[in-house]
Amino acid sequence: MSDTGKLSPVETIKDNSNFLAGDLTPEMTDGNDFFGKSSEVLLKFHGTYQQDDRDERGGVTEDGKKKKSFIFMVRTRIPGGKLTSQQLLEELDLCDQLGNTTLRITTRQALQLHGILKSNLKETIKRINDCQLSTLAACGDVNRNVMCCPAPYAKNIYRETQALADQIALHFAPRTKAYHETWLTDTSTGEKIAAGGAAGQADDGFDVEPIYGKHYMPRKFKMAIGFDFDNCVDLYANDLGLMAITDGDKIVGYNVLVGGGFGVTPSAKKTFPAVAKKLCFATPENVVAVVEAVFKVQRDFGNREDRKVARLKYVVANWGIEKFKAKVDEYYGSVLPEPHPTDVHGFNDHMGWDEQGDGNWFYGLNVENGRIKDTAEMQLKTAIREILTTYNPGVRLTSHQSILFTDIKPADRAGLEAILKKYGVKLTEEVSAVRRWSMACVAWPTCGLSITESERALPGMIDQLEVELAKLGLSSEKFTVRMTGCPNGCARPYNSDIGLVGRARGQYSMFLGGRLLGDRLNYLYKDYVPAEEVVSTLVPVFTYFKQSRQNGETLGDFCHRVGQADLAAFAEKFTAAAAT
Structure with a gap:
C-alpha cells in the first residue's frame, strides 16, 4: 500500500468492494442498461468490460451528453490457449445467441465475446462456467491469462510447460467468493446454479485473499x-x-x-x-x-x-x-x-501442418486479427463449426490470434482442408507472409480507449502492402506488422518490425526496428502518419532494405542498424526522385 495514503480512486473502490463483490448483484436488476462507476471497475476482475458501441451512439441526454449504446465484452481466461471442441462450440453458440455473432481470439490466447447486453451478462458468464471455463481474472488488477507455447508436440518439454501454465493460473487465481455469488448463484433462492471452471477457487473456505490481500x-x-x-x-x-x-x-x-x-x-x-x-x-x-x-x-x-x-x-x-x-x-x-x-x-507461429510425434497431426489455421465470423466471401465460423463437429479435435489458441486443430488423424487431413475450401477459407499456406505475421487490436467501435481504427483498418493496408512487396520481390520476407488503435499496445506493437499506433483520428505513429524475436524495442520513425499514407510511407523503407540489406539481415535488424535518420534521409531522396 502507499506510504502517503494518497491512493488512486481505483484503489479506494477495491478497498470498499468486500473482495470484489461491491454492488454488482443489486445493480444487475436495477433497470439500467449499464453499471455504476465503481461496479464498472469491479466488473473487470470478473472478466468483463463495460463498453459502448461508438458506431451506434445517437441523440443527446437531458444534460447535453451524447447517448451511449452500452454493451459488454466478456473475456474467457484459457491458460496456454488450450480448450476442447465442445468448449469452443459453446463460445460460438454464445456469440450467435447473445453476442454480435462474432468471436475473437486475443493476443494472449484467450477468447472474447462482444456486444453482450447487460440483461444477458449473467447467462453468458454462467454458460461459460457450465462448460468448465471461467472469466474470473481475465481482466482487472490480477494475474491475467497465463500464456504458454501452444504446440501439442508429444514431448515432455511441451507437456511440462503447459502443466506449469495451469499450475500458475490456479495458484494466482483470486479466491474471493464474490465471483460465484454474483454469477453462479440464483439470486432468488441463493442456490448455486453452476460449478464451472472456477470451481475450487471461490468455495475453498478463504474469506480473504492469501496472495493478493484486500487490495489485489x-x-x-x-x-x-x-x-x-x-x-x-x-x-x-x-x-x-x-x-x-x-x-x-x-x-x-x-x-x-x-x-x-x-x-x-x-x-x-x-x-x-x-x-x-x-x-x-x-x-x-x-x-x-x-x-x-x-x-x-x-x-x-x-x-x-x-x-x-x-x-x-x-x-x-x-x-x-x-x-x-x-x-x-x-x-x-x-x-x-x-x-x-x-x-x-x-x-x-505453428501454422500449417505439423506432426505431433504420436502418429497424429495438428493444423495451424491463420485467423486474421483473431476475428471468427462469417461473411459473404468467407464463412470462417461455419467452417470451424464443421471441423469441430466432424473431427472433435483438440483446440489451441496462439498468441498471434490464430488456432491450432490438434490430434488430427493422417487420413483426415484432406477432409479438414476440404471443409475450409468449401467455405471459402484460405489455407494458411495460401496466406501471404505479411498478412500471416500481422495482428491488430479491437479498437473502434467498442474499445473505449481507442483513438482510431485498428482491426478494421489493417486488412486493407495489408492488401496494399502485398502489392508493393510483390513489386520489390519481397513477398516471402518474414516480419511483423502490428497495429493498435491507441498507445496502450495490446497487440504488442513496440517490439515488432513495423508498429502502427493510433495517434489521432485516422493517424498513426509508425515505429520501426523491432524484430520477430521480440527482445528489442523499436523506435519512432514518423508521427501522425495518415492512414491513407501508411503504405506509401513504408515503400521507401522496403526499397532501401532491398538495396542495402546485409546477408541474411531481417527487416527489423536492417532498420535497427541504419537508424531513423538514415531511413528518413533515404525516403526523402526516394520521394523527390519519384516526383520528377
Whole structure:
C-alpha cells in the first residue's frame, strides 16, 4: 500500500468492494442498461468490460451528453490457449445467441465475446462456467491469462510447460467468493446454479485473499512461458516471462524475465514501453515459489497512487535490476542464481501442418486479427463449426490470434482442408507472409480507449502492402506488422518490425526496428502518419532494405542498424526522385 495514503480512486473502490463483490448483484436488476462507476471497475476482475458501441451512439441526454449504446465484452481466461471442441462450440453458440455473432481470439490466447447486453451478462458468464471455463481474472488488477507455447508436440518439454501454465493460473487465481455469488448463484433462492471452471477457487473456505490481500495488485500482471528456441509467446513483452532452458526433452530450469509491458500515455513523459530484463535462474522445483516472490514484490511496492506508472516495469526501472533482485531474493528466502547464458533465438507461429510425434497431426489455421465470423466471401465460423463437429479435435489458441486443430488423424487431413475450401477459407499456406505475421487490436467501435481504427483498418493496408512487396520481390520476407488503435499496445506493437499506433483520428505513429524475436524495442520513425499514407510511407523503407540489406539481415535488424535518420534521409531522396 502507499506510504502517503494518497491512493488512486481505483484503489479506494477495491478497498470498499468486500473482495470484489461491491454492488454488482443489486445493480444487475436495477433497470439500467449499464453499471455504476465503481461496479464498472469491479466488473473487470470478473472478466468483463463495460463498453459502448461508438458506431451506434445517437441523440443527446437531458444534460447535453451524447447517448451511449452500452454493451459488454466478456473475456474467457484459457491458460496456454488450450480448450476442447465442445468448449469452443459453446463460445460460438454464445456469440450467435447473445453476442454480435462474432468471436475473437486475443493476443494472449484467450477468447472474447462482444456486444453482450447487460440483461444477458449473467447467462453468458454462467454458460461459460457450465462448460468448465471461467472469466474470473481475465481482466482487472490480477494475474491475467497465463500464456504458454501452444504446440501439442508429444514431448515432455511441451507437456511440462503447459502443466506449469495451469499450475500458475490456479495458484494466482483470486479466491474471493464474490465471483460465484454474483454469477453462479440464483439470486432468488441463493442456490448455486453452476460449478464451472472456477470451481475450487471461490468455495475453498478463504474469506480473504492469501496472495493478493484486500487490495489485489496495483495494476494488471501478465505472465508467459516459452522456450529459448521458440519465443512464440513474446516472453519479453510480459511483466514476468519464464524461458524454459532445455536439454533434449528435459527442462533443466527457467530464465526468469521481469519488467516487460507496453502501455504508454503519450502526454505523460513518465510512461514508456519496456522489454523485460533477465532476473535469475529457477529450477523446475522452485519456479512457482520464485514467481510468487516476484509477484509479491510488485504487490507490495508497485505504485498505488498513479495507475499510469503502476506496472512492474516502473519498479524495475526505478530501482534497477540489482536492487529488484535483492528484494526478490529477500522475499524468496535465499539468493537466486544468475540467469542461464542462453537467450531467445527462434520463433515459430505453428501454422500449417505439423506432426505431433504420436502418429497424429495438428493444423495451424491463420485467423486474421483473431476475428471468427462469417461473411459473404468467407464463412470462417461455419467452417470451424464443421471441423469441430466432424473431427472433435483438440483446440489451441496462439498468441498471434490464430488456432491450432490438434490430434488430427493422417487420413483426415484432406477432409479438414476440404471443409475450409468449401467455405471459402484460405489455407494458411495460401496466406501471404505479411498478412500471416500481422495482428491488430479491437479498437473502434467498442474499445473505449481507442483513438482510431485498428482491426478494421489493417486488412486493407495489408492488401496494399502485398502489392508493393510483390513489386520489390519481397513477398516471402518474414516480419511483423502490428497495429493498435491507441498507445496502450495490446497487440504488442513496440517490439515488432513495423508498429502502427493510433495517434489521432485516422493517424498513426509508425515505429520501426523491432524484430520477430521480440527482445528489442523499436523506435519512432514518423508521427501522425495518415492512414491513407501508411503504405506509401513504408515503400521507401522496403526499397532501401532491398538495396542495402546485409546477408541474411531481417527487416527489423536492417532498420535497427541504419537508424531513423538514415531511413528518413533515404525516403526523402526516394520521394523527390519519384516526383520528377
